[in-house]
Amino acid sequence: MSAFKAVVIDKNQSGQSVAIRSFDEADLMDGDVTVRVSHSTLNYKDGLAITGKAPVVRRFPMIPGVDLAGIVEASSNPEFKPGDAVVLNGWGLGETHLGAYAEKVRVKGDWLIPLPQGLSAEQAMAIGTAGYTAMLCLMALERHGLSPERGPAIVTGAVGGVGSVAVALLAKAGWHVIASTGRPEEADYLKGLGATEILDRGELAGQPRPLAKERWAAGVDTVGSTTLANVLSMTKYGGAIAACGLAGGMDLPATVAPFILRNVALLGVDSVMAPKALRIEAWNRIARELDHDTLAAMTTVIPLDQVLEAGQKIVDGRIKGRVVVEVA
Ligand code: NDP
Secondary structure (H helix, E strand, O other): OOEEEEEEEEEEOOEEEEEEEEEEHHHOOOOOEEEEEEEEEOOHHHHHHHHOOOOOOOOOOEOOOOEEEEEEEEEOOOOOOOOOEEEEEOOOEOOOEOOOOEOEEEEOHHHOEEOOOOOOHHHHHHHHHHHHHHHHHHHHHHHOOOOHHHOOEEEOOOOOHHHHHHHHHHHHOOOOEEEEEOOHHHHHHHHHHOOOEEEEHHHHOOOOOOOOOOOEEEEEEOOOHHHHHHHHHOEEEEEEEEEOOOOOOOOOOOOOHHHHHOOOEEEEOOOOOOOHHHHHHHHHHHHHHOOHHHHHHOEEEEEHHHHHHHHHHHHOOOOOOEEEEEOO
């Protein structure tokens, strides 16, 4: 196929526009592996790219989509051959390199990992960057020496993609999970994923105090800003919070009090440039530890044609769990 279907973001003097249209294979970027994409997914960053709400796209035209699962079509990379099932998360896909909302991508083989054993392409994209980031957060907490005996773990933005997987993974690992959400009507959904308690996110939205009553030993924060400042102020002595998101804002109106008076740690988590060995470890653990029925319960599948609408919904905070995009 010399032309294929793709979501394309263009920019001209009147601004950014996005449409589903034909894209010429000759315009693909450099890379040593060509992949026929079967599935992608919807992450918050994809919503930012589609809507133009934040400048995540740094080259035009751009095909958004930071995650893909597919089959290698051609390869001059010794690690991959035609027919191999592969997954790619991040590495600038959909930001600086033409991304996954397309029937075809050309990428560096170094960015690809084999589809983890025991997962279908659709399941791998139900996990996607959001799920793999949730696992990176759990691994960061464990590396810090934390375990469920130390006390509860909080997850903020719990109904969202990263939050939903984090709730499920922490619960499976034996944590008492406190799920913070602005959608109390989703309490049954969160309990189904393994949450023990539901916390109204309004309780984390007030002016943060330097220190507040100690409530949890660990946490995964997808919201940032005032929420993260409040979460830190309520973290038990010696606890840690893995911070990966900014759905509520990029600022952090906190004091150093939790760090210097309670020995609390703030653990930064990035998925985009994470080294390959860490990615493979995270994916293998997800494949082993994330219950397939739980994953299915948090997943919606949409065709590529609906991804523009879904992109608006995710930046509006109206997406529940994970969204798989069927590309093929
Ligand atoms: P979602 O939109 O699916 O989830 C975000 C959730 O945050 C919402 O569902 C909502 O949860 C909550 N939320 C949204 N707006 C606000 C607000 N103003 N105040 C408080 N809570 C809010 O996004 P994802 O789960 O895909 O991503 C979450 C964050 O993690 C994003 O900022 C994303 O950019 C970041 N991220 C970072 C990665 C990394 O490598 N560091 C990788 C992947 C994601 P609820 O309805 O339950 O209140």
